[in-house]
Amino acid sequence: MSLTVKICGLSTPETLDAALQAGADMVGFVFFPPSPRHISLETARDLGKQAKGRAVKVALTVDADDATLANIIETLRPDILQLHGSETVARLRDIKQTFGLQVMKAMAVETTADLAPLPGYAAAADRILFDARAPKGATRPGGLGAVFDWHVLENLDLSLPFMVSGGLNAGNVAEAVRVTRAGGVDVSSGVERAPGTKDPEMIRAFIRAARATEELSVR
Numbered sequence: 529m530s531l532t533v534k535i536c537g538l539s540t541p542e543t544l545d546a547a548l549q550a551g552a553d554m555v556g557f558v559f560f561p562p563s564p565r566h567i568s569l570e571t572a573r574d575l576g577k578q579a580k581g582r583a584v585k586v587a588l589t590v591d592a593d594d595a596t597l598a599n600i601i602e603t604l605r606p607d608i609l610q611l612h613g614s615e616t617v618a619r620l621r622d623i624k625q626t627f628g629l630q631v632m633k634a635m636a637v638e639t640t641a642d643l644a645p646l647p648g649y650a651a652a653a654d655r656i657l658f659d660a661r662a663p664k665g666a667t668r669p670g671g672l673g674a675v676f677d678w679h680v681l682e683n684l685d686l687s688l689p690f691m692v693s694g695g696l697n698a699g700n701v702a703e704a705v706r707v708t709r710a711g712g713v714d715v716s717s718g719v720e721r722a723p724g725t726k727d728p729e730m731i732r733a734f735i736r737a738a739r740a741t742e743e744l745s746v747r
């Protein structure tokens with residue numbers, strides 16, 4: 529079974545090219561001003577054209593309003609909206625209906641109690657992304673390179689695709705897939721030299737390591 533590999537937080541033509549050349553299935557772009565990976569709409573337009581038809585484009589937002597989403601959609605032309613804030617199930621449905629795009633809901637995970645809202649989100653989203661819960665006081669809800677206990681996802685019975693993220697890198701991605709049996713993996717910090725600065729060789733190494741796990745994945 530093939531594993532979906534997403535490289536998130538791309539912000540330059542060179543690193544986007546490295547991800548595309550290495551065979552990333554999804555490329556993610558961050559629209560959250562406090563993030564070191566935040567891109568302007570002008571950059572989004574260029575990177576969106578570069579990625580068109582070569583990988584699934586994912587726009588990451590945090591509790592964005594409709595006007596912000598409309599601008600991002602108009603410029604980047606994403607295939608999927610990744611909702612990484614505290615969007616409710618009702619807001620997910622509203623976004624899907626308004627914009628007609630697939631929605632991936634990120635859920636912050638630390639313990640099994642964090643899975644309580646999963647049935648509601650699973651009924652409304654097209655895909656779930658399980659990410660590490662950000663520590664209190666963090667400047668952003670993700671992209672911190674923090675790992676969560678993957679065993680929380682063991683034996684998960686979900687009828688829609690899910691991905692795992694949070695502190696993944698070329699050295700631990702195989703174990704994350706083995707434990708969670710996720711159908712996809714998502715990385716940002718683990719392919720960076722410094723926050724917001726992607727490294728083409730780390731991108732290639734991550735994708736190679738993820739591809740080597742493909743027989744382990746089930747969803």
Ligand SMILES: O=C(O)c1ccccc1NCC(=O)[C@H](O)[C@H](O)COP(=O)(O)O
Nearest residue numbers: 536563670671672673693694695716717
């Ligand atoms: O990347 C950010 O700065 C960011 C900002 C706000 C919300 C989410 C953010 N990142 C999430 C991701 O990039 C990925 O979906 C994933 O969580 C991977 O993060 P990392 O632990 O850095 O590999």
